[in-house]
Amino acid sequence: MFNIELEKAIKLMVESIEEIKETEEIKLIEAGGRIIAEDIYAPMNNPPFDRSPLDGYALISEDTKGASKENMKKLTVVDCIFAGGYSEKVLQKGEAMRIMTGAKIPTGANCVIRQEKTNYGQNEVEIYEELSEYDNYCFTGEDIKKGELLVKKGELITYVHQGVISSMGISTIKVKAKPRIALIVTGDEVGMPGHQLKIGKIYDSNLHLIYSRLNEFGLRPVIAEIIGDSEEQVGKRICEIIQDVDLIITTGGVSVGQKDILHNVLQLIDANRIFWKVNLKPGTPAMYSLYKNKPILSLSGNPFAALTTFELLGKPVLAKLSGNKTLQPKQVTGTMEDEFNKPSMKRRFIRAYFNNGKVSLPKNKHSSGMLASMVGCNCLIDVHKGTTKLNKGDNVEVVLL
Amino acid sequence: MFNIELEKAIKLMVESIEEIKETEEIKLIEAGGRIIAEDIYAPMNNPPFDRSPLDGYALISEDTKGASKENMKKLTVVDCIFAGGYSEKVLQKGEAMRIMTGAKIPTGANCVIRQEKTNYGQNEVEIYEELSEYDNYCFTGEDIKKGELLVKKGELITYVHQGVISSMGISTIKVKAKPRIALIVTGDEVGMPGHQLKIGKIYDSNLHLIYSRLNEFGLRPVIAEIIGDSEEQVGKRICEIIQDVDLIITTGGVSVGQKDILHNVLQLIDANRIFWKVNLKPGTPAMYSLYKNKPILSLSGNPFAALTTFELLGKPVLAKLSGNKTLQPKQVTGTMEDEFNKPSMKRRFIRAYFNNGKVSLPKNKHSSGMLASMVGCNCLIDVHKGTTKLNKGDNVEVVLL
Structure with missing residues (x-):
C-alpha cells in the first residue's frame, strides 16, 4: 500500500x-523493566502471623476490664517477644507478654496494650487502660491474603512489584524474553x-x-x-x-x-x-x-x-x-503556549515540550532537520493536514515521547 | 535537630x-542516563560541507537565466556525485553535475536544480527553470556551527544528545562517576x-x-x-x-x-x-x-x-x-478526582495517580502500610497538616515519583 x-x-x-513467546526465569531483583510472563498469586499471607503494630504488652482483653490510671490492673509478665522472634508459651489469664512492633502475637493473647498506657514493668506490669478484643492487633493476611492475585501476566515490573513479590518469599520470576x-x-x-x-x-x-x-x-x-x-x-x-x-x-x-x-x-x-x-x-x-x-x-x-x-x-x-x-505511544491533549506559523499542507509532527497540559515550542528556532533543537523536547504535536497556523491557547493533540 | x-x-x-568529583571517560553509545562532566563545543560544522538537499543537478545560476519548459537551456553533465562522494572537478560555465540528496555541492556551482525540472539527461541535461544563487543549497554549518555550545556540563545524556554528539565525530565523553x-x-x-x-x-x-x-x-x-x-x-x-x-x-x-x-x-x-x-x-x-x-x-x-x-x-x-x-523531586499542582476522608493532624503524603492535571486515588483501599496498593501510583499528594478532608475538585500539590 x-x-x-x-x-x-x-x-x-x-x-x-x-x-x-519465549520466556526466561530471572532473579526478581534484576527484573525491573521486564514484562512478567505469569500471573503471581500470593503463596502466603502477609503478615504471615498475627502481629503487634506497636511496642507494648500482649494480653487478654478481659484482664483489662475497668482498668484506668486510678484503677490499674496488674499482670505477670511471662515472656518478651522482639520482632523476628516468638514465644513458645501460651498466654494465660492474668499474664502479659512484653511485645515489640512487628513481633508475632503469642497464642492466647487477643490484644496489645500500648506501652505508654503501662508502667513499662518487667516482671509485673500495671495496666492503665481497658482494651477490647483485637485492639492494636494486626491479623495474618491483613496486607496480602494467600491466594490473592498479586501481579498479572503482561505487567511491566517496577520497584513496587519487586518489593511486593519479595515480601511473598519469591526470589525468581518468569519474564518475557x-x-x-x-x-x-x-x-x-x-x-x-x-x-x-x-x-x-x-x-x-x-x-x-x-x-x-x-x-x-x-x-x-x-x-x-x-x-x-x-x-x-x-x-x-x-x-x-x-x-x-x-x-x-x-x-x-x-x-x-x-x-x-x-x-x-x-x-x-x-x-x-x-x-x-x-x-x-x-x-x-x-x-x-x-x-x-x-x-x-x-x-x-x-x-x-x-x-x-x-x-x-x-x-x-x-x-x-x-x-x-x-x-504504546501515549496521546494527550494540551494547550499551546506558543504560536506555530508554518502552514501544514500535510499532517505534520513537530517537536515540543509538554508540561502539565501546556505545550511549548523549543526556544532555538532551528531548521526542521536540526536534531540539536530536540534536546529537552518530550512530545510531538500532531498538526492536522490543512492547518494554517497554531495560535497560543489552541488545544492540540500531542504524542508523548 | x-x-x-x-x-x-x-x-x-x-x-x-x-x-x-570523580569523572570517567566512556563510550558515547553507553552514555545514556549519565551526567556529562564537560561542556561540549562543536568541533566541526554540520553539515561539514555545502550539501544538496535533493536529487538534481548542481550548476551556476547564471546559466539558467530565462530558462523555462518552452525556453530550455542545455548544459553538459560533467560528473555525477552521490551522497558520501565528491567531485574533484571545478564546475565551469555551461556545465552541470548530477547530484544526489546529501552529496557535497562541487566547487564552482552555486545552486541545485530539482531533477523534476530537467529531462534527467545523462551527458547533456535540459534545464526548465530559472534559478537564483543558492537555490536548493544547504550551507556548511547550517545545522551546527563549529564552536557552538552543544551540551552543557551537568546535563543528563539522552538519546538526542547521543545522536547530536555522534554527528560531531565524538565517540567518547567524560561523565560524572x-x-x-x-x-x-x-x-x-x-x-x-x-x-x-x-x-x-x-x-x-x-x-x-x-x-x-x-x-x-x-x-x-x-x-x-x-x-x-x-x-x-x-x-x-x-x-x-x-x-x-x-x-x-x-x-x-x-x-x-x-x-x-x-x-x-x-x-x-x-x-x-x-x-x-x-x-x-x-x-x-x-x-x-x-x-x-x-x-x-x-x-x-x-x-x-x-x-x-x-x-x-x-x-x-x-x-x-x-x-x-x-x-530532584518534582512538584506540580493537580485537581482531586476522588475524596480523601481521613483527617490529617500531621502533614501526610498519600500515594495517588497523576495524569495531565488530574489526581486519583488507588482503587483498592488497603491499609496505609499496604505496599501492593502502590502499584500504578506515580505521585504522592502533599496533604497539609490540619486538613480534615480532601474533596473532589480540590487543588492539591503532588510530588511526582
Missing part, C-alpha cells in the same frame, strides 16, 4: 506481528564517530539515536551496523541475520532517488512490502515489510525524520513484539 | 553533601526471599524496593545487605564500608523501641546525627547523619514509610551527590 494514514500503518504492522533487534544504518556517506571523516561524508546520527533510544526502552539491539549503499551487501546481511532476530530496523534508502536502495534490496531477497509512504511529515517515505515472517521497519535517513517515525511507527511495533504496553 | 519540616531536612542534607551507594536493611525479623522463613519472621520488602528503585535511577547499589538488630554488627559493617561508598541508606531501627538500634549504632561509631524525625507521615522517624563526612540516611523499616521517605528525602540527596538534577 502507498500513502497511507499513520493509524492504518500502525494497524497493518501490529496485525502482522506476534508477541514474543526481550525481542532481538537489529539496527542497520545504510548510506555510503555515513561514518562512525572516532574515525577520520573523508570528504563528502558525515558522521552517524541515526545509529546512535535509535540504539540509545532502544536502550532507554530496555531493548539494547543485538546487532547495530552501518552498511553502505550496496544493494547486494545490505540484502546479504539481512538474509544472514533474519533467523537470529525478531525485528530489523533500517534507516536510509527509502525515498525515490537512485541511491534509495531499500526497494531493490527487498525485491532482491523477496521480502513482502506491506506499505510504503505514510501521510505525515517528516519521514513520509517510511516503509514496512515482512521477510520470513519477520518485520522490517525502514525509516528515512534524515535524523529528525528517522527519530519522529521511530517514535510514531517503531514504538507500536516494539510494544506488540515485547508485550510491553507502556511502549 | 528534632521534628523538623521536610524542606528544612532537605536543606540540611543537601548542604552537607558535595557532588561527586556514579555515587557508590550501600543499602543496609536492618531487622532480626527480615529474611531473604527464596529461603525458608522461620516462625515470627517476614520476607524482605525494603532491600528489593530501594535497590530496584535505585536501579531505575541508574544507580545500582554497590553493597546491599540485610543485617540483624545487633548494634555491634551494624556499626562494624558501617565502619568497614564507609571509605568505599559515598552514601549509606539504612532501613529500620530508627523509632523509639528497644530494638531501634540505629541511635546506639551512630553513637557507637561516633557519627554526627544531623536530624531525627521529620514532620510528616508516614516515615516520621527518618534520621540523617554524617560519618567521616559521608551521609547516612536512615529510614523507617515499614515498607510504605521507607518508600515514601526515600522518594522525599533520598532523591534530593541522590540529585546532589550525582549531579543529576532530574532526580
Whole structure:
C-alpha cells in the first residue's frame, strides 16, 4: 500500500506481528523493566502471623476490664517477644507478654496494650487502660491474603512489584524474553564517530539515536551496523541475520532517488512490502515489510525524520513484539503556549515540550532537520493536514515521547 | 535537630553533601542516563560541507537565466556525485553535475536544480527553470556551527544528545562517576526471599524496593545487605564500608523501641546525627547523619514509610551527590478526582495517580502500610497538616515519583 494514514500503518504492522513467546526465569531483583510472563498469586499471607503494630504488652482483653490510671490492673509478665522472634508459651489469664512492633502475637493473647498506657514493668506490669478484643492487633493476611492475585501476566515490573513479590518469599520470576533487534544504518556517506571523516561524508546520527533510544526502552539491539549503499551487501546481511532476530530496523534508502536502495534490496531477497509512504511529515517515505515472517521497519535517513517515525511507527511495533504496553505511544491533549506559523499542507509532527497540559515550542528556532533543537523536547504535536497556523491557547493533540 | 519540616531536612542534607568529583571517560553509545562532566563545543560544522538537499543537478545560476519548459537551456553533465562522494572537478560555465540528496555541492556551482525540472539527461541535461544563487543549497554549518555550545556540563545524556554528539565525530565523553551507594536493611525479623522463613519472621520488602528503585535511577547499589538488630554488627559493617561508598541508606531501627538500634549504632561509631524525625507521615522517624563526612540516611523499616521517605528525602540527596538534577523531586499542582476522608493532624503524603492535571486515588483501599496498593501510583499528594478532608475538585500539590 502507498500513502497511507499513520493509524492504518500502525494497524497493518501490529496485525502482522506476534508477541514474543519465549520466556526466561530471572532473579526478581534484576527484573525491573521486564514484562512478567505469569500471573503471581500470593503463596502466603502477609503478615504471615498475627502481629503487634506497636511496642507494648500482649494480653487478654478481659484482664483489662475497668482498668484506668486510678484503677490499674496488674499482670505477670511471662515472656518478651522482639520482632523476628516468638514465644513458645501460651498466654494465660492474668499474664502479659512484653511485645515489640512487628513481633508475632503469642497464642492466647487477643490484644496489645500500648506501652505508654503501662508502667513499662518487667516482671509485673500495671495496666492503665481497658482494651477490647483485637485492639492494636494486626491479623495474618491483613496486607496480602494467600491466594490473592498479586501481579498479572503482561505487567511491566517496577520497584513496587519487586518489593511486593519479595515480601511473598519469591526470589525468581518468569519474564518475557526481550525481542532481538537489529539496527542497520545504510548510506555510503555515513561514518562512525572516532574515525577520520573523508570528504563528502558525515558522521552517524541515526545509529546512535535509535540504539540509545532502544536502550532507554530496555531493548539494547543485538546487532547495530552501518552498511553502505550496496544493494547486494545490505540484502546479504539481512538474509544472514533474519533467523537470529525478531525485528530489523533500517534507516536510509527509502525515498525515490537512485541511491534509495531499500526497494531493490527487498525485491532482491523477496521480502513482502506491506506499505510504503505514510501521510505525515517528516519521514513520509517510511516503509514496512515482512521477510520470513519477520518485520522490517525502514525509516528515512534524515535524523529528525528517522527519530519522529521511530517514535510514531517503531514504538507500536516494539510494544506488540515485547508485550510491553507502556511502549504504546501515549496521546494527550494540551494547550499551546506558543504560536506555530508554518502552514501544514500535510499532517505534520513537530517537536515540543509538554508540561502539565501546556505545550511549548523549543526556544532555538532551528531548521526542521536540526536534531540539536530536540534536546529537552518530550512530545510531538500532531498538526492536522490543512492547518494554517497554531495560535497560543489552541488545544492540540500531542504524542508523548 | 528534632521534628523538623521536610524542606528544612532537605536543606540540611543537601548542604552537607558535595557532588561527586570523580569523572570517567566512556563510550558515547553507553552514555545514556549519565551526567556529562564537560561542556561540549562543536568541533566541526554540520553539515561539514555545502550539501544538496535533493536529487538534481548542481550548476551556476547564471546559466539558467530565462530558462523555462518552452525556453530550455542545455548544459553538459560533467560528473555525477552521490551522497558520501565528491567531485574533484571545478564546475565551469555551461556545465552541470548530477547530484544526489546529501552529496557535497562541487566547487564552482552555486545552486541545485530539482531533477523534476530537467529531462534527467545523462551527458547533456535540459534545464526548465530559472534559478537564483543558492537555490536548493544547504550551507556548511547550517545545522551546527563549529564552536557552538552543544551540551552543557551537568546535563543528563539522552538519546538526542547521543545522536547530536555522534554527528560531531565524538565517540567518547567524560561523565560524572556514579555515587557508590550501600543499602543496609536492618531487622532480626527480615529474611531473604527464596529461603525458608522461620516462625515470627517476614520476607524482605525494603532491600528489593530501594535497590530496584535505585536501579531505575541508574544507580545500582554497590553493597546491599540485610543485617540483624545487633548494634555491634551494624556499626562494624558501617565502619568497614564507609571509605568505599559515598552514601549509606539504612532501613529500620530508627523509632523509639528497644530494638531501634540505629541511635546506639551512630553513637557507637561516633557519627554526627544531623536530624531525627521529620514532620510528616508516614516515615516520621527518618534520621540523617554524617560519618567521616559521608551521609547516612536512615529510614523507617515499614515498607510504605521507607518508600515514601526515600522518594522525599533520598532523591534530593541522590540529585546532589550525582549531579543529576532530574532526580530532584518534582512538584506540580493537580485537581482531586476522588475524596480523601481521613483527617490529617500531621502533614501526610498519600500515594495517588497523576495524569495531565488530574489526581486519583488507588482503587483498592488497603491499609496505609499496604505496599501492593502502590502499584500504578506515580505521585504522592502533599496533604497539609490540619486538613480534615480532601474533596473532589480540590487543588492539591503532588510530588511526582
